[in-house]
Amino acid sequence: AQSVSQHNHHVILSEAASLELGCNYSYGGTVNLFWYVQYPGQHLQLLLKYFSGDPLVKGIKGFEAEFIKSKFSFNLRKPSVQWSDTAEYFCAVNSGGYNKLIFGAGTRLAVHP
Amino acid sequence: ETGVTQSPTHLIKTRGQQVTLRCSSQSGHNTVSWYQQALGQGPQFIFQYYREEENGRGNFPPRFSGLQFPNYSSELNVNALELDDSALYLCASSMTSGRSYNEQFFGPGTRLTVL
Numbered sequence: 001a002q003s004v005s006q007h008n009h010h011v012i013l014s015e016a017a018s019l020e021l022g023c024n025y026s027y028g029g030t031v032n033l034f035w036y037v038q039y040p041g042q043h044l045q046l047l048l049k050y051f052s053g054d055p056l057v058k059g060i061k062g063f064e065a066e067f068i069k070s071k072f073s074f075n076l077r078k079p080s081v082q083w084s085d086t087a088e089y090f091c092a093v094n095s096g097g098y099n100k101l102i103f104g105a106g107t108r109l110a111v112h113p
Numbered sequence: 114e115t116g117v118t119q120s121p122t123h124l125i126k127t128r129g130q131q132v133t134l135r136c137s138s139q140s141g142h143n144t145v146s147w148y149q150q151a152l153g154q155g156p157q158f159i160f161q162y163y164r165e166e167e168n169g170r171g172n173f174p175p176r177f178s179g180l181q182f183p184n185y186s187s188e189l190n191v192n193a194l195e196l197d198d199s200a201l202y203l204c205a206s207s208m209t210s211g212r213s214y215n216e217q218f219f220g221p222g223t224r225l226t227v228l
Binding site for chain 1: 117144146148153154155156157158161169171203205207209214215216217219220221222
């Protein structure tokens with residue numbers, strides 16, 4: 001069965017620190033990969049996505065992610081976090097013939113001023 | 114804001130009762146997916162509706178059922194509620210065209226508490 005693992009459940013950083021959140025998936029075929037963010041009290045929003053092509057994808061708010069096929073990974077990065085990045089981050093995978101998303105358990109990020 | 118709305122926002126039920134949750138999809142979208150997000154977990158796919166028919170189902174028992182209406186809005190029904198059904202229920206709408214993946218836009222969710 002397909003699954004998504006997020007290595008860090010809680011991350012605490014100071015403003016301006018660099019961020020990297022890990023994501024690994026288990027599926028041998030073609031996948032579409034996503035990072036979603038859920039700010040406190042708000043709905044899930046798409047940060048970035050990878051379908052094909054350049055494995056380094058850039059998303060909104062300065063986030064980027066790198067797809068490494070050999071490692072089945074799609075880690076999220078940001079060079080310098082801000083207090084407003086405090087949120088929960090979810091990695092997700094889509095494969096197969098319809099729009100089913102498989103999510104990881106999420107990483108709760110707290111950024112202190 | 115995504116244009117996807119859900120009602121009600123919060124709901125409290127007791128074990129054994131039945132519940133209906135509603136979702137209005139974003140304008141122009143023809144597909145609705147439902148997810149269950151338990152506390153501390155990521156969303157889990159329940160099922161998807163396309164053209165008023167179920168178009169894929171996750172690992173949920175038959176007491177979870179749904180409908181999609183001609184205007185593409187949707188309902189999620191859960192019978193014989195159990196304590197473990199307490200969760201945030203998310204609706205996501207998308208536009209299905211061909212076999213390629215189409216971005217899903219999520220609503221704010223309905224928080225269901227089962228006592």
